[in-house]
Amino acid sequence: MSATALIPDIVTPTVREALARRFAIDRRALAAFRISLAFVVLVDLTRRLPDLVAFYTDAGVLPRSVLGTLYPGWDVISLHALSGAAWVQGLLCLAAAVAALSLLVGYRTRLATFVSLVLLVSIQVRNPFVLNSGDVLLRRLLFWGLFLPLGSRWAADATEGAADDHSVVGPATVGLLAQIVVVYATNAVVKLRADVWLRGDAVRYVFQLDHFTVLLGDVVAGWAPLLTLVDWLWVGMLLTSPLLVVLTGWRRAALVGAFVGAHLGMVLTLSIGVFPLVSATGLLALFPSVVWDRAADRLRPLASLSAVGSGRTPLADRVPALSRIARALAACCLAVILVTNAVGLGVVAAPAGTPDRLTDRSWDMFAPSPPLATWWYEAPANLTSGERVDALTGEPYDRSRPTEAASRYPNERWRKFLDDARTEPRLRRSLATFLCERWNRTHDDGMTAVSLWVATERTDLDGPETVERERLGRYRCGAVRTGR
Template sequence: MRNVSRSVAARRGRPPSSMPLPGIAALRRGVTFLLRRAFTLDVRALAVFRVALGLAMIVDSLQILPWLYKLIGDDSVSPRWLSVFSHSYFSLLNSSGDAWFVTLIFALYYLTALAIIVGFHANTALLAAFVLYSSVQHANYYIDSGATVLLKMYLLWAAFLPVSARWSLDAALRPRPPQAQAEVFSISSAVLVAQIAMLYLMSFALKTGADWHEGSALEKVIRYQMAMIEPWVTGLLAYPALLKFLTYFALGLELVAPLLILLGGWPRLLGMLLLIGMHVGFDLFLALGAFPTVAIAGLLVLIPTQVWNLRKRRFAEGLVLFCDSSPRSERSVRLVRSWLCLDGLELQPFSRDPRAAALHAASGSWVLRSAQDQRLTGGDVLIELVRHSPFKPLGYVLGLRPLRSLLKWTFARAARHRAGVDAALPAYHPPFWRLPYLSEITVLVLAIGALGSNLLTARNDFSRVPGYVSALGLMQDWRMFAPLVGKQSGWLVAEGHTYSGRAVEPYQYLVHGRTEISYERPRKPNAFLGGERWRKYVEAAAYDSNLSRFFAGYLCHYWARRQSDAFQSIKLFYFEEFEGSPAQMRVLYEGTCPSYNF
């Protein structure tokens, strides 16, 4: 009967009830097309993103490393009891604040950064880096910045994407390399693209003040945010029309560029390049720490497939590398091909070329057949491969006589101990925690809370932020210079009086190792304060009486641990400029050294 009804419906020109209407089918295809355009990522761009993310981790850590034990740990400006009292975020450093444990956390952090760069167990390394980085960030909440939040989110989302599908140790060490996959379209890719777009869209939406709509925001940043600008930038105040144009351009770009990104293809490339240019400009104008570096690293994941397909000739095309058919030897060859990005290199067994087989029997090394039909062995193979890779200049450096001799000696020793060299290659183990459907559901749940927190924090509605978002520190707030540009800025001066009658500057002693007191306006306030992280801490202490009292006690403690002449009293002054007026001095603390249990 069902078949009869279908045929009758067809004769009457009506589609069967179980078949989608043509309009619905077209709508479905259109929506699918738009979603794929918006949220598809190229695996080669993911590989570039992975390397850039690992480098950004190192760059960001340099903001803390010179003062590591002064900013993090029990003997720092943010000991465990103060951090736990201030917030309830998860941190491994809540279990111990000893110097050895802080050192261990940072050593593991750098190891994960290296693993991410080379693509060794990259997804597991990214997840571990997220935990380690969150632990460091949450150990001192007062030095938190936009760079720390953004880098943490990129580490989390990247852990669920195939970032090591190309140009990685993982890709080379797989027993059976996966089939070539050019693009990724998944919940994880959609979340990462949405994270990038929301960063700029929320920043645009929050800039509701008159400073932005009148075009005076950038001028006011230069005039009033003296702790955040580079000294040379004040010369731009002589060009108000230029500053007004740049203000409107930056505001419009934060709206238009995310829309271009969601269009995919060439529009995405245009949006990406415009945003990279904006961040380069920010880095030249403002002292923003690692934020421009982290933001640019994230934008590189948007390089569309069309750009990669512009390259007509593959690297090392026309070269043939001969090797034996053992699994370990094949892994070694794939490792070199992957690291040097030699997608055009052809691999063949020695049995296909008698001359290559004879050379291998004599030297024990790989044999490379060049485009001119020459046979190369030993270190010359690596030199020739590097010359045909994206790192061509390095190949000519390796070809210099001392380095060439060293390579030949190294390859000769490796040929004599080939079994040991092959055995030293690590085995590949797929991430046990990346179950196909479970990982995507996990990303979706985390993304709903993390990206949704943008809307809640924009309305200062922190009570409705989900508990897991708060515990993991996934809350986001992108209101830089919004809704208005802050019109006050300042710097800290500390004055310690010892029992012997000396007057010294304990804050400068803490940060720079000098003791001279100066009340003059510093020429480079950000450098005077010790960089972005110290500036964040000082600004927090300037408006928190309990923290400023604690900080005074820490300065006394730090001085007493290193000098025999202890402080009898200490003063903390904050010099604040408001709307360009002469600096006003506020006393943050004055009296004897507060006693705290460090």
């Protein structure tokens, strides 16, 4: 469509052109966005595989019966909840991987995007207790990808016609760009509700959380002046995030590059799942044409791929009515995103009785203030031999503080589940059952009972820190085998 077709006729041509330039997305940016999106989906799948049984089967920590009790109706809208068997989960993950690979190379791109979105939502709904903001943003980006010509460049689906039209603009491009900016702007508003960020202490608190810090995070945790500077720089970037669409040319490229660099820094310091990678993926769509022109000059073979493909005319081009419906749907979804975020911020009052899950509070990461305590689980369990082990790790039970609290969790999804279990007794019951059965399936020395404790160490930036423990419950194991 025309670069100015989105703007109402009552707006002057100069303003129409200015708005179109800011909301248009270069097709090469969309191609990079597609490739990175597919890569993140594959990374997400790979990271889920070790916990396939634990998180997505009836033998795990969340059987379908418990899911149906805690989230009525969710167990019937997830393909992954059709069966509690591990082999079914494996087949669905394989299907998701095939769809992601198809998206990666740009073959049947829209269909691959749709299948990837359906299977991603399905596995997320199967266990909502292991999700974080990165999971929410990933499905949002896939959703907006449905309305965009992701396969028009660097793809098997690329056509000659797309090579003559360097950018695309419409409700979907506005929706994608608004989605990215909303994440940062919403987080900035929430952060400003606590003075800890303006004081420069918030990032210091974050890096004192042993259950979050990894790799270089443990190295820089004691660099107070640096962390204070990072705090103020990050708040400043969040406050200026609307400039991601206001600026153009190299100035926009520089700001987008700064955000991408910040997220790559998170990958090297914090265990927060795929969120940094997903965020960097969304930002790729914001790089303006000057960046891709410069890259094309230096990488001529890559640029030539833009016109190589199957030559298929997209269905929306063959059926104009579908294109109009898609644009209208994208516009409606953009309105929904803006309203739900406004409700989540308290700017607009939600109708009485609206469930919290329908008001968007997905972007409150470390806001209004970061957690002020490190915590970890202890699971002392009795064996038939009289010995005690930690049911979570399988090692002899040791009550001393771990050197790194992050070592108590296999990954961030386990940390999220255990955090939710602190306030939900039914999750603790199913967790204890899983721990008992996992041990008794593989050991001659049976487990008879397990206790769940949470240890909390409140952060003190200037003084000693003490550990407090709370017992969450004691659970007897079921039938115990005395031999395999």
